[in-house]
Amino acid sequence: MSKQKKFILQESEIPTQWYNIQADMPTKPMPPIHPATKQPLGVDDLAHIFPRECCVQELDTEHRWIDIPEEVLEKYKFYRSTPLVRAYALEEALGTPAHIYFKNESTNPLGSHKINSAIPQCYYAKQEGTTNVTTETGAGQWGAALSYAAKIYGLDCAVYQVKITMQQKPYRSSIMRTFGAVVEGSPSMSTRAGKDILTKDPTHSGSLGTAISEAVELATTTPNCKYTLGSVLNHVGLHQTIIGLEAEKQMEMAGEYPDIVIACFGGGSNFGGIAFPFMRHNLCDGKKTEFIAAEPDSCPKLTRGQFRYDFGDEAGYTPLLPMFTLGHNFKPSNIHAGGLRYHGAGMIVSQLLKDGLMRGVDIPQLETFEAGMLFARTEGIIPAPESCHAIAATIREAKKCKETGEEKVILFNLSGHGLIDMPSYDSFIKGDLQNYTVTDEMIAANLAELDKQ
Numbered sequence: 001m002s003k004q005k006k007f008i009l010q011e012s013e014i015p016t017q018w019y020n021i022q023a024d025m026p027t028k029p030m031p032p033i034h035p036a037t038k039q040p041l042g043v044d045d046l047a048h049i050f051p052r053e054c055c056v057q058e059l060d061t062e063h064r065w066i067d068i069p070e071e072v073l074e075k076y077k078f079y080r081s082t083p084l085v086r087a088y089a090l091e092e093a094l095g096t097p098a099h100i101y102f103k104n105e106s107t108n109p110l111g112s113h114k115i116n117s118a119i120p121q122c123y124y125a126k127q128e129g130t131t132n133v134t135t136e137t138g139a140g141q142w143g144a145a146l147s148y149a150a151k152i153y154g155l156d157c158a159v160y161q162v163k164i165t166m167q168q169k170p171y172r173s174s175i176m177r178t179f180g181a182v183v184e185g186s187p188s189m190s191t192r193a194g195k196d197i198l199t200k201d202p203t204h205s206g207s208l209g210t211a212i213s214e215a216v217e218l219a220t221t222t223p224n225c226k227y228t229l230g231s232v233l234n235h236v237g238l239h240q241t242i243i244g245l246e247a248e249k250q251m252e253m254a255g256e257y258p259d260i261v262i263a264c265f266g267g268g269s270n271f272g273g274i275a276f277p278f279m280r281h282n283l284c285d286g287k288k289t290e291f292i293a294a295e296p297d298s299c300p301k302l303t304r305g306q307f308r309y310d311f312g313d314e315a316g317y318t319p320l321l322p323m324f325t326l327g328h329n330f331k332p333s334n335i336h337a338g339g340l341r342y343h344g345a346g347m348i349v350s351q352l353l354k355d356g357l358m359r360g361v362d363i364p365q366l367e368t369f370e371a372g373m374l375f376a377r378t379e380g381i382i383p384a385p386e387s388c389h390a391i392a393a394t395i396r397e398a399k400k401c402k403e404t405g406e407e408k409v410i411l412f413n414l415s416g417h418g419l420i421d422m423p424s425y426d427s428f429i430k431g432d433l434q435n436y437t438v439t440d441e442m443i444a445a446n447l448a449e450l451d452k453q
């Protein structure tokens with residue numbers, strides 16, 4: 001029999017519930033707290049900013065399964081299920097005995113997993129009578145996904161895009177405008193937060209932190225406008241579990257179960273999406289799968305950050321979140337994986353990391369592009385620079401298997417394609433990219449600033 005390459009679910013087999021790992025966590029995440037009163041925030045507090053149903057999901061530590069609304073499932077079917085693929089060609093190039101699988105979340109028209117949460121967030125916003133949504137975007141994938149989801153539910157959408165990535169990836173702004181969104185480079189002069197940042201540093205190239213500050217400000221000063229977030233928060237990770245739940249069924253079709261699950265890490269949504277459904281079998285059924293989150297070594301919050309309460313944004317407009325963080329004032333280097341330039345890790349993932357249920361690895365920029373090039377040349381898909389981190393971590397594990405002769409089953413999430421990121425590949429091919437290092441002193445100095453506030 002010839003070897004099966006792809007495992008595909010019929011539409012009728014797409015899961016109809018998301019998995020809420022909070023119900024099964026040995027230690028529940030600590031609550032978000034109010035920056036001034038330090039009191040835990042409830043649904044009503046958060047619902048000023050976010051759609052209410054998302055806030056309910058955010059704080060739900062009881063219900064293991066959450067129904068996906070029928071109207072959301074219908075939109076999921078525009079592009080789901082996504083394929084699970086056995087990377088035979090990559091395995092062969094590496095000469096590894098490992099079995100490498102990837103879940104291909106790049107096959108939707110927006111090109112990344114972000115749409116899995118954009119659709120339900122806009123659906124809930126619309127249900128609640130919201131007319132406008134706003135957000136920040138780094139590399140532009142979240143902004144693109146939200147612009148599309150807003151359009152299908154008839155919402156107006158304003159996106160603050162990190163200035164540096166607007167220059168690195170100009171076509172993402174074009175995609176957002178095509179779907180009818182208004183796009184501003186952040187820091188901008190259109191908000192108080194943006195003006196303050198530019199006054200202090202006129203050459204500020206922006207970060208997810210600056211863009212979040214601006215979007216939150218717009219949401220809280222515009223009637224009927226809700227802020228949406230593409231990562232970090234618990235409800236975003238919840239929506240993304242559709243990835244891992246599909247993958248679980250598909251791995252079963254392949255007759256295997258992963259020894260290692262890997263994803264790249266910005267705020268944790270695609271990692272949580274693929275990892276949590278498998279992690280439930282570690283928590284509940286005694287499985288021993290290893291979970292690896294791959295972050296840039298220039299933004300190493302998982303491996304070198306501190307677990308503490310910190311703001312989710314640069315200006316300090318968000319609630320305080322319990323997270324592994326480099327400090328909300330951390331200015332990441334201008335690496336091309338724009339979606340991974342974020343100072344903190346989501347609350348659930350931070351708690352799981354603290355409890356030793358997963359680990360982080362740091363990857364230098366050049367290694368990520370080398371991995372992406374090899375993947376493109378073997379499997380024929382040009383991965384997003386973010387996803388290259390997952391591929392690089394996978395290659396490290398596959399090489400270890402080559403040394404030990406172990407036939408481990410490795411599953412990684414291909415969070416997006418890189419077809420809008422070709423200027424980054426051009427720079428790599430020309431030899432213009434570099435690695436960046438962050439010293440312990442830089443991190444310590446940054447965290448010390450937080451204690452002064």
Ligand SMILES: *Cc1c(COP(=O)(O)O)cnc(C)c1O
Nearest residue numbers: 141231266267268269270339416
């Ligand atoms: C946004 C993004 C990421 C990082 O975000 P997470 O929430 O950590 O998943 C990774 N890959 C791609 C393609 C992205 O668009």
